[in-house]
Amino acid sequence: MNVNAIKPSWNPLSIALMVLGFVVFWPLGLAMLAYILWGDNMTGWKRDAKCQWDRSNLKNAMDGMQAAAGSGNAAFDDYREKELNRIEEERKKLDSMRKEFDDHMHDLRRAKDQDEFDRFMRNRHNRASGPSAGEAI
Structure with a gap:
């Protein structure tokens, strides 16, 4: 079965899987x-969750390295701490x-959607106010 066939929409396959x-x-x-x-x-949620997961794993790894990797040189340890903070x-x-x-991309998509909707409404209005199909031009 093609995974791409299960899309988040009301299609027969997704309805059947839900039932x-x-x-x-x-x-x-x-x-x-x-x-x-x-x-x-969910794509945004997935990306944000992955970023949080990666960030927490990186922080845990850095904390573990800091605790275990003290050099014994206070000046170097201070420099290292400053660099890690930077x-x-x-x-x-x-x-x-x-x-x-x-x-910004969300705003651009929203503006594009609004433009397309406005164009649709203008075209619809022009068709409705134009000559009817039964009249001679």
Whole structure:
């Protein structure tokens, strides 16, 4: 079965899987219903969850390295701590820039959708106010 065939929409396959899920074990049906309704939004959730997971794993690894990798030289350890803090600040800046870019892209998509809708409404209005099909031009 093609995984791409299961899209978050009301198609026969997703409806059948939802009904089957409710029959077998009701939380599966509920999960499928949630996927149908909000599946398009899950890509952002998935990316954010992965970023959080990677960030927490990196932080845990860095904490473990800091505790276990003391050099015995106080000056070097201070320098290392400052550099790690600087890198963490850079990561925060990059995360902030990514968020701003995601917001910008969302605004662009929204503006494009609004333009397309306005064009549709103009075309619809022009057809409705134009000469009817039965009249001679």
